[in-house]
Amino acid sequence: xxxxxSGAVLNVGTREVTRAQVEDFLYREAQLLDEWRLDEWFTMxxxxxxxxxxxxxxxxxxxxxxxxxxxxxxxxxxxxVKRLKSRKAHAENPHSRTHRMVSNVILLEAGAETVWISANxxxxxYRDGGAYTYVGRYEHVLKVDDDGLRFRVxxxxxxxxxxxxxARLSFIx
Amino acid sequence: xxxxxxxxxxxxxxxxxxxxxxxxxxxxxxxxxxxxxxxxFRDEIAKIWGHTWLYLGHETEIPNAGDFKTRTLGGRPLIxxxxxxxxxxxxxxxxxxxxTILCRHNEGNTKFFQCFYHAWAFSNSGDLAALPGDESYPDxxxxxxxxxxxxxxxxxxxxxxVFIAFTPDVPDLLTHLGPAAHYMSxxxxxxxxxxxxxxxxxxxxxxxxxxxxxxxxxxGYHFAPTHNTFVGYLRETGFAxxxxxxxxxxxxxxxxxxxxxGHNGRIGMVWEPRFGDEEKARTVxxxxxxxxxxxxxxxxxxxxxxxxxxxxxNLLLFDLEALTIRQLEPVAPDRTDVRAWQFVETGEPESVxxxxxxxxxxxxxxxGLATPDDIxxxxxxxxxxxxxxxxxxxxxxxxxMSRGMANEKQGNQGRSIDEGxxxxxxxxxxxxxxxxxxxxxxxxxDPGAPGPSTVFAAGSTATAGSAAPTTxxxx
Ligand code: FES
Ligand SMILES: [Fe+2]
Numbered sequence: 001x002x003x004x005x006s007g008a009v010l011n012v013g014t015r016e017v018t019r020a021q022v023e024d025f026l027y028r029e030a031q032l033l034d035e036w037r038l039d040e041w042f043t044m045x046x047x048x049x050x051x052x053x054x055x056x057x058x059x060x061x062x063x064x065x066x067x068x069x070x071x072x073x074x075x076x077x078x079x080x081v082k083r084l085k086s087r088k089a090h091a092e093n094p095h096s097r098t099h100r101m102v103s104n105v106i107l108l109e110a111g112a113e114t115v116w117i118s119a120n121x122x123x124x125x126y127r128d129g130g131a132y133t134y135v136g137r138y139e140h141v142l143k144v145d146d147d148g149l150r151f152r153v154x155x156x157x158x159x160x161x162x163x164x165x166x167a168r169l170s171f172i173x
Numbered sequence: 174x175x176x177x178x179x180x181x182x183x184x185x186x187x188x189x190x191x192x193x194x195x196x197x198x199x200x201x202x203x204x205x206x207x208x209x210x211x212x213x214f215r216d217e218i219a220k221i222w223g224h225t226w227l228y229l230g231h232e233t234e235i236p237n238a239g240d241f242k243t244r245t246l247g248g249r250p251l252i253x254x255x256x257x258x259x260x261x262x263x264x265x266x267x268x269x270x271x272x273t274i275l276c277r278h279n280e281g282n283t284k285f286f287q288c289f290y291h292a293w294a295f296s297n298s299g300d301l302a303a304l305p306g307d308e309s310y311p312d313x314x315x316x317x318x319x320x321x322x323x324x325x326x327x328x329x330x331x332x333x334x335v336f337i338a339f340t341p342d343v344p345d346l347l348t349h350l351g352p353a354a355h356y357m358s359x360x361x362x363x364x365x366x367x368x369x370x371x372x373x374x375x376x377x378x379x380x381x382x383x384x385x386x387x388x389x390x391x392x393g394y395h396f397a398p399t400h401n402t403f404v405g406y407l408r409e410t411g412f413a414x415x416x417x418x419x420x421x422x423x424x425x426x427x428x429x430x431x432x433x434x435g436h437n438g439r440i441g442m443v444w445e446p447r448f449g450d451e452e453k454a455r456t457v458x459x460x461x462x463x464x465x466x467x468x469x470x471x472x473x474x475x476x477x478x479x480x481x482x483x484x485x486x487n488l489l490l491f492d493l494e495a496l497t498i499r500q501l502e503p504v505a506p507d508r509t510d511v512r513a514w515q516f517v518e519t520g521e522p523e524s525v526x527x528x529x530x531x532x533x534x535x536x537x538x539x540x541g542l543a544t545p546d547d548i549x550x551x552x553x554x555x556x557x558x559x560x561x562x563x564x565x566x567x568x569x570x571x572x573x574m575s576r577g578m579a580n581e582k583q584g585n586q587g588r589s590i591d592e593g594x595x596x597x598x599x600x601x602x603x604x605x606x607x608x609x610x611x612x613x614x615x616x617x618x619d620p621g622a623p624g625p626s627t628v629f630a631a632g633s634t635a636t637a638g639s640a641a642p643t644t645x646x647x648x
Pocket of ligand 2: 389395396399400543547
């Protein structure tokens with residue numbers, strides 16, 4: 001991390017990224033996901049972006065050394081979106097209702113064209129008369145472009161000890 | 174016509190049969206209380222989990238001296254560890270002093286387990302190593318000896334798969350496994366340098382009875398409708414999935430096997446476009462390596478078809494695009510904890526490992542493109558079957574599993590898209606739990622070969638080594 005940054009701003013090349021921009025990006029994502037606007041959500045990834053959900057015993061492993069819940073490359077994210085939009089995605093037909101809270105946004109470090117950020121999330125999901133809570137944090141690598149931010153790596157790290165009864169990850173965590 | 178137990182007036186599990194099998198009407202039904210009733214659940218824990226071999230874990234989860242994992246099996250907290258001498262040990266995770274959970278970590282490496290309550294400490298081979306204030310105890314070596322950690326009565330290992338039993342009166346592990354041992358050996362032989370589990374264990378829990386998870390795994394009939402979106406994804410990646418040439422086998426002892434040809438590509442074995450070009454060349458090399466090491470017949474048996482093996486009562490081995498070990502832990506009639514490990518070749522290149530993990534988790538696990546729909550199915554069954562409980566018409570309180578009986582009666586090999594594997598599971602289950610089974614009509618005379626006949630015919634000479642696998646480990 002560059003010692004000149006205040007924590008609220010990072011310089012990525014000649015561009016400046018502020019915490020407010022990152023928060024807006026994450027809030028918009030939360031809104032798109034809660035409203036099941038998955039095609040729009042998919043445009044938040046750069047081509048070749050990826051998405052990971054490590055398991056609850058995660059100790060920093062990457063997806064070449066450990067099992068994961070999700071390690072989607074770009075094609076798989078597309079397939080996931082297509083699946084979730086289908087009436088035949090039985091685990092999400094009808095869709096879960098989700099309600100996401102994102103907070104504790106931190107700009108971690110700037111790369112040549114990326115910014116690494118972390119945030120906490122709390123997601124409530126309701127379906128079939130059941131209520132489920134997912135608690136965790138995001139650790140994302142965001143590509144910084146003239147027109148804004150995009151996911152290079154979107155990583156959601158659950159902090160629960162296991163997925164509770166009924167709490168499968170059939171939606172986007 | 175044979176009739177072992179009179180067919181009950183339909184319904185009412187009260188003292189009646191929970192399995193109703195009729196070879197005249199070609200009907201096989203399971204009473205739905207088998208998934209709901211707390212008494213049935215208690216009997217399962219006592220008579221199955223308390224009295225047979227259970228899959229605990231794989232030796233490679235604890236590779237080094239001192240490594241341990243804690244895990245609950247059959248409701249009992251356990252320590253699964255490798256002692257300082259390198260031997261696999263399984264202890265009840267309870268202090269012998271007053272019963273406190275001794276090790277409260279999920280995993281780690283230690284020489285000693287120390288209880289925090291009164292600070293007794295036990296070595297990783299179970300000896301009572303430290304006893305604060307021991308001058309107040311009888312000066313008697315027998316006392317310390319009596320306070321050793323309690324080991325599970327039986328422990329045996331087959332090809333790295335560690336099984337335990339909570340009673341000593343179980344048959345030898347290989348006797349229990351029967352032909353299932355051979356199929357475990359097949360997966361164990363894939364890697365030139367062996368096989369291992371990875372960290373990154375999928376831990377999740379399902380609001381459904383454990384037997385629904387078994388049925389689902391042995392049920393090819395659901396694949397196309399339930400996994401329509403996954404099949405669509407495969408088709409888009411250039412792979413045609415078919416139901417042809419897919420068979421189910423009763424391996425005896427409640428164990429079951431599906432052999433699925435044309436189900437999917439298999440990493441290192443059967444290439445498909447979504448694996449990419451690098452993997453195409455490696456598949457040729459890997460097949461050659463296996464043929465040279467194992468002989469062409471055994472290599473082909475391992476590589477050519479996907480398999481789903483169920484080892485009664487709690488192990489599922491999914492040998493599909495890649496390998497997943499899944500363990501079932503019943504918690505309540507309507508709740509099952511599941512643990513799933515990726516099972517990989519030791520020492521394979523990082524790119525292959527990454528492909529394997531990506532491919533497998535895109536299908537299996539609570540975040541995959543397929544398993545969530547399976548979970549939805551078991552949970553939906555669990556929610557739905559209360560509808561007919563204690564209903565005015567008890568005839569409705571049954572689930573039907575008769576698909577394929579006519580074919581079975583003719584002595585044909587059961588297809589994976591029939592329900593024969595479920596029927597054999599349920600018959601064995603009823604036997605273990607001591608539940609009455611009503612049988613009417615004449616069942617097929619010959620239950621058929623305990624596995625693909627080509628395997629055992631060819632295997633008896635060419636694969637003698639694998640057909641008689643070895644066990645190691647301590648009793
Ligand atoms: S209960 Fe463990 S030392 Fe007393
Ligand atoms: Fe399935």
